[in-house]
Amino acid sequence: MNILVCISVVPDTTTKISFTDNDTAFQTSGVQFILNPYDELALTRGLEIAEANGGKVTVVHVGLSDSEAVIRKALSMGAEAAIRINAAPTDAQQVASELAAIAGGYDLILTGRESIDYNGGLICGLLGAALNIPSINVVTRIDYINGTWSFDRDIDGGKESVSVQGPCVASAQKDLCEPRIPNMRGIMAARTKPLTVLEPKNNASGVTYTQFELPAPKQGVKLIDPSQAAELISLLKNEAKVL
Amino acid sequence: MSLVVFIEFADGVYKKSSLEALSMARSLAESTQQKVVAVQLNGPCDSQILGQHGAHKVLHNGSDLGAFAADSWGKALAQMCQETQAEVVIISNTYSGKSLAPRVAHELKADMASQVVSMPETSNGFRVKRSVFSGKAFAWVQLTSPIKVLALTPNSFPIQTWNESASLETTQVSASSTIQVESVQKVSGKIPLTEAEIVVSGGRGMKGPEHWGMIETLANQLGAATACSKPVSDMGWRPHSEHVGQTGITIKPNLYIAVGISGAIQHLAGVSSSKVIVAINKDPEAPFFKAADYGIVGDAFEVLPQLIEASK
Numbered sequence: 412m413n414i415l416v417c418i419s420v421v422p423d424t425t426t427k428i429s430f431t432d433n434d435t436a437f438q439t440s441g442v443q444f445i446l447n448p449y450d451e452l453a454l455t456r457g458l459e460i461a462e463a464n465g466g467k468v469t470v471v472h473v474g475l476s477d478s479e480a481v482i483r484k485a486l487s488m489g490a491e492a493a494i495r496i497n498a499a500p501t502d503a504q505q506v507a508s509e510l511a512a513i514a515g516g517y518d519l520i521l522t523g524r525e526s527i528d529y530n531g532g533l534i535c536g537l538l539g540a541a542l543n544i545p546s547i548n549v550v551t552r553i554d555y556i557n558g559t560w561s562f563d564r565d566i567d568g569g570k571e572s573v574s575v576q577g578p579c580v581a582s583a584q585k586d587l588c589e590p591r592i593p594n595m596r597g598i599m600a601a602r603t604k605p606l607t608v609l610e611p612k613n614n615a616s617g618v619t620y621t622q623f624e625l626p627a628p629k630q631g632v633k634l635i636d637p638s639q640a641a642e643l644i645s646l647l648k649n650e651a652k653v654l
Numbered sequence: 655m656s657l658v659v660f661i662e663f664a665d666g667v668y669k670k671s672s673l674e675a676l677s678m679a680r681s682l683a684e685s686t687q688q689k690v691v692a693v694q695l696n697g698p699c700d701s702q703i704l705g706q707h708g709a710h711k712v713l714h715n716g717s718d719l720g721a722f723a724a725d726s727w728g729k730a731l732a733q734m735c736q737e738t739q740a741e742v743v744i745i746s747n748t749y750s751g752k753s754l755a756p757r758v759a760h761e762l763k764a765d766m767a768s769q770v771v772s773m774p775e776t777s778n779g780f781r782v783k784r785s786v787f788s789g790k791a792f793a794w795v796q797l798t799s800p801i802k803v804l805a806l807t808p809n810s811f812p813i814q815t816w817n818e819s820a821s822l823e824t825t826q827v828s829a830s831s832t833i834q835v836e837s838v839q840k841v842s843g844k845i846p847l848t849e850a851e852i853v854v855s856g857g858r859g860m861k862g863p864e865h866w867g868m869i870e871t872l873a874n875q876l877g878a879a880t881a882c883s884k885p886v887s888d889m890g891w892r893p894h895s896e897h898v899g900q901t902g903i904t905i906k907p908n909l910y911i912a913v914g915i916s917g918a919i920q921h922l923a924g925v926s927s928s929k930v931i932v933a934i935n936k937d938p939e940a941p942f943f944k945a946a947d948y949g950i951v952g953d954a955f956e957v958l959p960q961l962i963e964a965s966k
């Protein structure tokens with residue numbers, strides 16, 4: 412069984428977001444980059460399934476060489492091999508088209524629900540469409556039972572269980588599992604695991620980010636005396652007009 | 655040439671977010687002179703409602719596609735978009751919408767943007783505003799392909815009505831999926847969090863799941879959905895589907911009431927697009943007060959009963 416996990420590298424969740432070049436680019440200086448939290452879940456569950464069924468997990472990342480530390484982290488968690496496609500990621504469609512070029516032949520492909528920087532949430536569906544295989548997004552359970560993939564996925568206002576025979580793509584939602592923390596042996600082993608660098612094939616373009624902006628700052632908080640809390644309800648009705 | 659809106663029909667009604675998308679498409683069409691086509695893939699069709707909310711024409715699929723699956727529905731929707739010569743396809747940024755949108759975009763060789771939060775700018779090319787960094791910022795993106803696919807975040811555009819009716823056309827499009835839906839469990843009688851206009855949310859300051867009755871009572875009285883912070887769902891006090899923030903759901907209700915939540919940067923990321931924010935916290939230094947419009951520095955267990963009483 413061969414499982415491919417697509418990983419992205421994102422700013423740490425505590426990052427205060429700011430922009431440079433007249434708000435046309437994300438300010439990366441001083442920012443710490445991490446493995447996307449949802450991808451950690453995808454990888455952990457992929458590893459558990461591969462271990463239980465005698466399989467192998469490969470991770471793939473579209474990005475430049477500065478993301479190799481994060482790729483090594485994925486290897487230290489237990490992936491056997493890594494592929495880096497040497498292109499700066501600019502858009503979900505560009506990334507998906509590069510991934511599709513190498514993603515054929517796997518039994519299961521996993522992504523995160525979304526990357527926490529640009530929040531596209533599109534790679535799972537784009538990759539499924541490009542490979543002409545089913546895509547199942549926001550999954551909270553993945554099992555492999557008698558040759559069939561079985562999933563729980565979030566739907567609006569509930570949950571559903573689905574199954575698929577044959578290769579498919581799924582995106583990991585919170586609750587799938589607890590992320591695995593690399594141990595010392597894993598970290599040592601990761602140093603010598605194969606990391607193959609491939610050049611991009613498609614150079615697809617997709618959308619262009621032209622301008623960034625921060626939300627308008629709040630005007631300041633209006634405090635209400637805790638013994639007069641009912642006052643809040645009338646302010647929300649008559650002043651803010653949201654009730 | 656047309657603006658196509660994908661209409662979600664579930665549990666016997668049109669989704670509010672689909673009517674928002676329809677209203678936005680019609681408002682856009684007023685300046686671009688395009689026709690708005692509402693495309694409905696399942697269920698019975700009420701072209702009157704769709705016409706009132708902005709559709710010039712309704713294209714209804716008369717054949718049964720079976721349970722929702724991104725691959726088959728994506729193919730069917732793409733085919734119907736081609737039939738009406740769609741230039742822009744608008745889908746709600748719901749779980750199902752977001753699984754459908756990329757499959758449709760691939761079929762139509764379209765550029766696409768998800769998490770769109772306002773009407774596209776068409777005066778100089780085609781640009782849309784989307785939320786990025788889990789709500790910590792916004793970005794303008796340019797789409798250049800002949801057909802464009804947008805996933806519109808719920809509560810981004812108000813529902814509007816027009817005193818008009820739409821023409822109805824029925825078509826027969828079929829597609830099959832290898833995804834087998836085994837079972838569906840819906841939480842009944844609850845307002846979906848992403849679509850809710852009012853949200854009452856509790857954090858670790860609520861001390862334990864046994865105190866959520868107060869949050870739920872207040873929410874019920876206000877017609878609100880309930881939400882929580884990450885540690886609250888991590889500890890199993892509340893289901894993970896209620897977890898909002900950078901690693902949970904991003905929401906943008908008109909009113910967000912945070913009770914006993916400190917206001918960590920990861921939490922604020924998911925809720926800062928709310929129009930009005932209320933923070934209730936006994937710690938005057940809680941960061942949430944910096945992000946709030948109204949605040950009460952006080953004990954949740956004394957404040958909540960007063961709010962419940964006042965909103966009866």
Ligand SMILES: Cc1cc2nc3c(=O)[nH]c(=O)nc-3n(C[C@H](O)[C@H](O)[C@H](O)COP(=O)(O)OP(=O)(O)OC[C@H]3O[C@@H](n4cnc5c(N)ncnc54)[C@H](O)[C@@H]3O)c2cc1C
Nearest residue numbers: 857858859883884899900901902914915916921936937954
């Ligand atoms: C990778 C990563 C991702 C994360 N993603 C998210 C996310 O998506 N969403 C999220 O919410 N968090 C997220 N977090 C966690 C975040 O950093 C905070 O730890 C979390 O939001 C705190 O939750 P809280 O405010 O409920 O709890 P606490 O920080 O414990 O705060 C509880 C608050 O309640 C107040 N309080 C206590 N008792 C009372 C009372 N009786 N009456 C009134 N007020 C009271 C306290 O003053 C305090 O401010 C993430 C963290 C990491 C590292």
